[in-house]
Structure formats: C-alpha cells, structure tokens
Amino acid sequence: MVTGAAHRLRGGTAGRLAPPAKWYVAGVATLAILVLTRAVVGDADWDADIPWSIALLVLALLFLVCDSTPTNLTSRQSAWSPSSAATLAAVVLLGPAGAVLVGATSLLSVRRGLQLTQRIFNASMYALSAYAAAEAYLALGGQVGKQMRDAFPGIIVPFAAAAMVHVLINYGLLWGMLMLIREPEARKRKARVDLNMPLLLVSDLGYATLGLLIAALWSGLGPFAAILVLVPLFVARWAMGQFAAQEGAYAATMAALCQAVETKDFYTRGHSERVSRGAAMLARVVGMRDTRVEAIRYAGMLHDVGKLGVPTKVLQKSGPLSEEELAAIQLHPMRGLEIVREIGFLDEALAGIMHHHERMDGRGYPLGLAGDEIPEFARVIAVADAFDAMTSNRSYRGARTLEDAVADLRKWSGTQFDPALVDAFVAALEAEGWPRPEPAALLDYADGLIARDHDDPTAPLRVVESH
C-alpha cells in the first residue's frame, strides 16, 4: 500500500492496522499537518511572478496522474510511481509551501482499494518528504521561482541535495511502516521496500532530474512542460509494469512446469516449491545478495527436474535397488543440469542443481565432492531439500514433526550437511516458520509397493547385495 519516484503503500494490503502502526500513522500525519500549516501560512506566495496558483494546480495534477497509476512492486505491500518529478518541480517553482501541497494531494489519489489510513499515510509521507526536500534546497542556496536561464549550473547542487533528501525521507518513512505491518511470521526478517532497491533508488534519482526539467522549461513552455515530461514518465512506468508482469508470469509458468514434473512422483507434490522457498530463506539468512537469492530460488525450484530421466518403476521401488537402478537415481542431478543448461541462469544456479546431493564427507553423488569443494548453492539446496523430504508425508511413513526433522538435520550436520548452514536454517525456521505441506494424495500403487525417497536421509537408498 505505500510508495514515492515515490514509493507508497499499496491498496488493499493491511486489513486492519495493529496499534503500533496506527500510532505511527498518527505521528506521521500530525507532523505533516504541522509542516503544512507552517509552510502554507508562512511561505505561500499566491501572487509571485510565475502565476503561483496555476503552477500549483498543474503540478498537483501531474502528481495525481503519476500517483494514481503506480506500478506494483514485487513486494506485495508497496508500489512505485514517478510522482517525485512533480514534487521536486514544485520545490523549485513554488518553494516549500507548494511542494507540501503537491505532495499532500496524494490524499485524493484515484485508486481503488486504498483505505483512508493508507491515503493519510501516503499523503503525509509525501508532504514530509517534499517539505524536507524544499528546505534542503533553500538551505543550499537554491532560488525559488526564478527564471532558469541564468540558474544553471548553480542550481544543480541544491537540487541534487533536494532529490536525495526526498528519496531518503520517502524510503525511511515507508520502511518504518513496512516494519510495523509485516506479517508475524516475517518478524525476524528485515522489512523490505522492494527486491531491487539499488535499481529503484537510481531510477528515483533519475526521475528526480525530470523535476528539474519541468522547472527549467516552465518559463518557456508553461504547463506544456509538465505534459511533455509526462510522456517519458509513462513509458518508464509501462516498461516497469511489463517487467513485473513478465516476471510474475515467468515464475508461475516455471512453478506449473515443475509441478508437471512432479506428477511422476505423486508423493512429492509441492516439494520443488517448498525447497525453492526454503533455499531462498536460507540464502537470505546467510546474507546472499538479492540476485543470488533470486537465482537460488529458481535453482531450488528446478533441482529435481532430472528425475524425469529416472524410470518411474525405479523411483517408486520399495525394496533394495540393483546397482543399475541406483546409478539411474544418482544420475538425476546430471540429467537436471542437461535440461536447464540452456537457460540463461547464473552458473551458480546450475552448479547448485548439479551438486545438490553431494555430502560434506564426500560420500554424495554425482562427483563425491567434499566440504568446501561443494558449491555454496548446492549446500544450501541440500539442507532445504532434505528438510522438506523429512517433514512431508511419505507413503512409507507419516510426516515427521519439525522438531524431529531439526534433530535429524543436526545429527547429520557435518557429515551430510554444512554445519554453518544447518545452524542458519534452524534459526531461520524459528523466525519464519515452515509451511506444512498438504497431505500427499494417497496412491493406490497397484501392487501395494511403497516408495522410498532419495531425498530423505532417514530412509537411505539400499542396494541389493551382489551375489
């Protein structure tokens, strides 16, 4: 529900706000009203040389148009719009009073599902960011409402400062809000405005310069300047929206295809998705960068596609396996690699898929790597993979409790799993919890065979004694 380019809270997110969040909104709103009163009473310049009220109207409209058509970010609670261009133009053309008023128009934003508290929060946040930006601009010697022709290049430093201050206050206030409204299971995690903060930060500053352009062109083109500037803004918005839509479609398609792979192995339904989530959770806890977390999310999703190459009757066999059958199972990470190699992933993700059955003591497969030779991605996926296998229902045993599974992880920590990762995973589990898989559909294997799971360390694969 929030954003500023401006990030704000998105509509329809938090149903009811918890008391701390309410107090937070109230505090921000009070501050905003104080600032608004001060600015309007003290600084408003209703009859300055640029027709002040007309400029105010146009910029407020520009702001509203931008603000009413936000792009939803990957985080479900915030959205992005390039409205800071309007606010910053107001900083230069109108001074603090105008900037605050322009920011406060977010109250009127035309969007469905936006609750009153969210509107109040967004408007207050914008008003405060705008005010701080305007004060920073003035403090560094920026001139308000001046003819631009001789303002360059002197105006650049105060304006850049204003843009920075605007972005910082916007993010700061939003971050505080997201901290307060995050879901209980996410408590231990830091609230995140978005997955691609650096990119958005850069784009925010980029769009801020458009604010300067509106201001600069105003004396020549008048309100037309605002309209011309609106065009690239909307193209940017369109591209961002397309990207987000494609990314969502991509993830959904991948999940569906992975599920199709799982149909071969009914009892592992949802396994890929849970491993993906678990691996991403663990990766975040050990401090991987966002791009790597994203890569490991996909690697976790795809880690078992190679199982398609293993004949069904081998996968579902209950008794001891022959040497050939064991070899077929042990080949599946390589088969997986063969399938996903052509995808433009990070190489690390490929290594993660290939080595997710290696063990720390070197007795895993396919290559028998040991310790640090095993790529980090593979060690992460191995933990999430085994944990999910242990906590899911299996036809040969019911689902085990999380505590039992944690105990088992610890038991094999050092021999099978990386001890540091096991510790981090257990910590993450306590903080974020683990989704209980829906009970696997009971299958009537015609011959009543029970299947063993190659991922499950409690049910190791057995090989027929050779005679």
Place this chain on the structure above:
Amino acid sequence: MTGQPATGRTWRQAMDSGELLLVAAAGMLVAAAVAQTAASGVVQPRVALAFGALVALGELLRLTLPGDREAAPIGSAGALGYALLLQVGTRPAIQPALQVVAVAAAGMTVGALPHLAAGRPAGVPGMAARLIAVAGVALLFRPLIHIHAIAGDWAIALAAMAILLVAGWWVECLIRALIRADALRARFGVALWDEMRVQLPLGVAVAATAILIAFAAQEMGLVALALFIAPLLVTQIAFRRYAGIRATYLQTVRALARVTEVGGYVEDGHAHRVGQLAVAVGRELGMSEPDLLELEYAALMHDIGQLSLSDPIPGGATVLASPDDQRRIAELGAAVIKQAGVLDRVAEIVRCQGWAWRGPDGEPPVGSRIIRAANAFDDLVGASADTGRAATALERLRLDTAVEYDPGVVEALSKVAGRRHAGHR
C-alpha cells in the same frame, strides 16, 4: 532439416539483399554529409561535439527489444534532438541538415567500435535505419528554422517537431519491417504492424525526449544533455530488464520442454523442432508476433501431458496413438499449463491439438491445427534430412486433409519444409 551454418559466414553473406540495399543507401548519405561538412567546415563545433558524444554513448548502450530488435534510444534521442535544436542558450543553432547527419554518423561509428572490440556484431543495418530516420527529420526541419513563425512561436515549433518525429519513426518502422519480412519470410503488412507495436513505447519516449532536449537547450544550454542522460538511462534499464525476462522466459520454456525427451517420452529434439516448424508455418499463414509467441510456447509444451502417462507411448509418436489417447494427452497437458494461471490461451491451443480439423469437437483454433500438423510431420520425419521421407510424410498429411488436418496449414507446412530441404534459410 538443414542446420544454419552460422559460423564461417562473412558479413557480406550474413546480410540479406534488403539489408545491403539499406546500408548502401545510408552509406551514400553519410558520404554526401561528410563531404559537404568537410567542405564548408563544422558550424558550432562545441555543440556538434556534445551531441556527437551523446549519440556515441547511446550507441554504446544499445538494448535488444523483444524479437531480437536492436534499439539505441539514447542515441536516437540525441541525434533527433540535434536535428530539432533551435537555440543553445541565447545563440541560434544554425547547423545545416547534412552536418546533423555527419555528426550522428560519426557518433554512431564511435559508439559501435567498443561493440566490435568486444566481439559483438557492429549492428550496421540497425544504425543505417536509425540514421536514415534522423536524416529525414533533419533535412525537413533544418530549413524550417529560418522561417520566423517557427523560430518565434514555440507552439508552432512544437507541432512541426511532433509531426516530423512521427513521420521519421514511421519511416524507420517501415524500413525495419521491409528487412524483417525479407529475412523471416513474413508478410510485409504483418511485419509492419508487429514492428510498430514493438517500437511504439520506446519511440514515443525517444520523440518526447528529443523535443525536450531541443527546448531545454534553449533554456539551459548544453547542460540539458547531461540532465537528460539520467532519466532516459533509467527508462532504458527498465526496458532491458523487460526484454531480459522475456528472453529468459522463452529459454526456460524451451529447456523445460525437453523434460519429455529426457524422460524418454518423445524423440530427442522433438519439442524444439515442432516449435520451430509451427512458428514458420504460423508466419507463413500471416500470424502476428504475439500470436506466434503463444504458438511457440504451445508447440514447445504440446507433449507435456505425456508426463502424466505412467508408461511412455512407444517411440513417443502421438501421431500413432489412438484419437482418444491423443485427446487425453492434450487435455492433461492443457491442465498443466493452465496451472500457471497466465497462459490460458496457450493451454487452449494445447488442449485443442487433439481435435481433428473436421472432427466431432468442432473446429480447433488455428494454433492447434498448426501444432497438430507440425507434430505429425515431425513424428513421421524426425531429425532426418531425407527429402524423400519429408515428401512421403507430406503426402500422408495431404491424404488426411478431409478430416484430420487443415489443408491450408498442410500447404503452408509443405512450403516451409520445401524451403528447408532446398537448403534455404
């Protein structure tokens, strides 16, 4: 099927006749512009240098739009802005049109050099198309600035700029569509429409930015250029990410379509070949790019329903399976794809591939008819390059056009197959 011998081709062979013609035209234009500018000397060299640098930067930061289209929005905006420049600060901008062309060409060349050095293609045809559009705008607009009404009234100037930019954009689309239709054997009308649709958003941003540069230079001098790099760069990053995720999406579907091969359900390379064949047939039938993309997804995933079978069909050839089995596999595959929630149209194409053309279920959508024929063809021919086998397979499909296969699709398929076996691209 003949592979494309991409390696070992010289640049001359890599270009189609249309591209050669375009490059030759642009080359002549550049030669004239450089000769003229050299003869009369560079007017306002500082301004020329600044804009040339911007064009070079833009060319360095090219991006690839969906459909393997190359664009250099920052470079285009810079060159067009130079063509439209009225004043720099208080001094009127008086560069002649041919100087604009020469500066843009020089900037593009400099910007393309690092690409060459890094082993990437220089992208000469793309540059030629952009340059011709810039030249058109410059040649029409530069003479206008001497008319008092245009130089004096910003509203008239704005209108003239907008009209010329739209025309320039359209000419560039036209050139690109001509080349594309020639290279991919698509219908020209469809190619033009596709081109315009893909280029519209970025084209609008470039045009607006060019106008803004022209006016902003009047207010703040050459600082305007520096200021404009940032926002356009951001737009470009957003586009790059968008194009990137689209490419990864397709790669992933291509890769995951192979699970049926690894699982032993179908022959090696079947999904990929059916995908290529279906797209070629669809293009032959005049389908637009978004439809072709859906068709390709559907063709790649058309056998995904086989994963739900406990035992692979012998040889994986669904053409030999009973109609009921074919329908069931199609339904299962469609159910899988529908799970994604975003590919409902693809799922529908996959679902209806099990239907005969004149069967009891009604007429299947064109995508399903194409996949049905392409799948049957590949089941019968496989990876073999044997012309006789292809001819026999086509004959068999033709005999079945009363009920099973759409005759129009089979005709298009035979054209495509004929071209491939003739060693044509």
